[in-house]
Amino acid sequence: MNVGKKTAEMQRGNVDRISDLPDFILHDILLILDTKEAGRTSVLSKRWYRAWSSIPVLVFQPRYFKIDVCKARNDESEDDKDKLQRFVKFVDGTMLRYSILEFKIRKMYLEVLIVDEELVNLVDTWIKIAVLNQIEELEIQIHGNIDYVLPEFLFCAKSLKVLKCRRIELPYYEIMELVSLTHLTLEPISVDEDMLQRIISYCPLVELDITHEYLDEVSLPWMRKVDGRVEGCGSGTMQSNLQESPLQKFVFCSNRVYLPWPWKMNAMPLKNLKTVEISCATITDDIVYELISLEKLALNSCVRLKYVKISSLSLKDFQIHDSPDFMAELLEVTLDTPNLLEFKYNCKVETSLSLIRVLDRCNAQFSPFMFDIDILTTDWFVELKQFLKDTKLFKSLEMNLWHVDPIVVEEDQLRSFNTGRPYKLSELKLVETCLWDSTLYMESSLTTFLDALFWCCHPDVLSITTNSEISATKSILSILGKKVDCWKDPLKSIESP
Known part of the structure; x- marks a missing residue:
């Protein structure tokens, strides 16, 4: 029936x-x-x-309970306390249910404001349940005035593949059973360097991403040449696994420009290392030279770089961004990279760029470094145009709109310079940053800015992106819709939000 x-x-x-x-x-x-x-x-x-x-994916964020962790950290109002208690009760009840019913946890994101030791113990319990339920990806972000120490049983999580920790303490433990860990992201308030060395040496890490302000010196598990002999960093059983290190990507950000480079490294013998990204570290030119065996290298705000010379057959992606710090010393970049496919160059127009061997089909983008420019003048646009024509490499140009004012450029001045036709671009990218406020800028300034840019280059495509609420897009489109000067060839397309 x-x-x-x-x-x-x-x-x-x-x-x-x-x-x-x-x-x-x-x-x-x-x-x-x-x-x-x-x-x-x-x-x-x-x-x-x-x-x-x-x-199997759990996401615990205070914002779902309308908790502002930045405000609640210093505010002990009854309303905030009640919200936090409800949040903690929800997380605790959920984790208890998963523990009793033995539901598998594939991924967990936990953001919590710790206000007392009782909550520290609860966080330990939640992590332990996740470990017992075969957690594969764990991301922890801690707020509050009480420091949180990663518990020892976390390092028994044989199923854990991805670990991301922010605002935690990494202590030293003898135990190390993270046999599946491939991706580690650390933004610790303190770190035991011996423990970090153990993780790097014993885990099958493919990607290591660390942000830290007070790291003194750590030896990554790669080989180095000493008096013609190859020796391993580390000691004891650690050395036997050095040549087998699977590390493919290493990302380091110091958060402080003046932090000394803390890593003993010679990447050439490390067979699997393909990508290195370094930000806000005082690395020097000789360290960059040791990284020529990579496929991707990104250098961001490294103030001690002066003459960057790279000669590499393997490098396919290179990014370099100058530092806004007044101590920045970058004067010259030289590339002998015949297989380079991607190139992002964010430096001053007066920084010398020498190209020995670079593919014509390389996707090269130039973003002029302008943090130290108070006024945009005719001379600056002349330098920009000459730089583009001298290098003959860049396919796209990216400009931030918050630099458009004040601008002191006269049309007659531009015409007086005999610099030839504008440089041919595939794309001109105009980016509105959060610093842009169209109420502060006159349309005449924006028109002058666009006139000067089109005098420098002819793009096939003009793209406009914005991350600000007050947009200049309408003004730009309005200006482009009017009669244009003789050097403005028609655009093939305009892409805007």
Whole structure:
């Protein structure tokens, strides 16, 4: 009889086939939705409630309970305390349910404001439940005046593949069973360097990303040449695994421009290392030279760089960004990179760029470094145009709009310079930053800015992107819609928000 009823429903097309899907498919559907939308599905049926309540990805953020962690950190109002208690109760109840029912946790993001030692113990308990439930990806972000120390049992998580920690302490433990850990991101308030060395040496790390202000010196597990012999960094059993290191990507940001470079390194013998990104560190030219075996190298705000000379057959992606610090010394960049495919250059127009061997098909983008420019003048645009024509490499030019005022450029002055036709570009990118405020800039200044840019270069495509609420896009489009000067060839397309 039930079979007949089901057949009749199927004939009428009323069967809910989605609810009959297995849990792992329903989980994938729920993961596409945001947290609120996923939660609403729980009222559809018991089947959907079970799927929602056992989803293997857990995201715990105070903002869902309208908690501003920056404000609540120093505000002890009863309203904030009540919100925090409800948040903690929700997290604790969820983790308890997953523990009792042994639901697998594939990924967990935990952001929490720690106000007392009791909450420290609760966070330890939540992490322990995640470890017991075979956590694969764990991201922790701690707020508050009480320091949080990573618990020892976390380093027994054999299933853990990705670990991201912010505002934590990394202590030293003898135990090390992170046999699956491939990606490690650390932004610690303190770090035991011996423990970090153990993680790097014993775990199958593919990617290491560390941001720290007080790191003294750490030896990464690669080989170095000493008196013609190759020796390993580290000691004991650590040395036997050095040549097998799977590390492919290393990212370092000091957060402070004057932090000395803390890593003993010679990357050439490290066979698997392909990408190095360094920000705000006092590395010197000789250290850059040691990185020529890479496929990707990014140097951001490294104030001690002066003459960057790179000769590499393997390098395919190179990015260099000058530093806004007044102590920056970058004078010259020389590239002998015949296989370079991507190049982003964010330096002053007066910085010398020498190209020995670079592919014509290299996707090269120039973003003029302008933090130290108070006024844009005719001379600056002349330098920009000459730089583009001398290098003959860049396909795109990116400009930040918050530099457009004050601008002192006269049309007659531009015409008086015999610099030839504008440089041909594939794309001109105009970027509105959060510093842009169109109410502070006259349309005449924006018009002058665009006139001077088109005098320097002819783009096929003009693209405009914005991350500010007050947009200049309408003004730009209005200006471009008016009659243009003779040096403004028609654009093939304009891309805007």
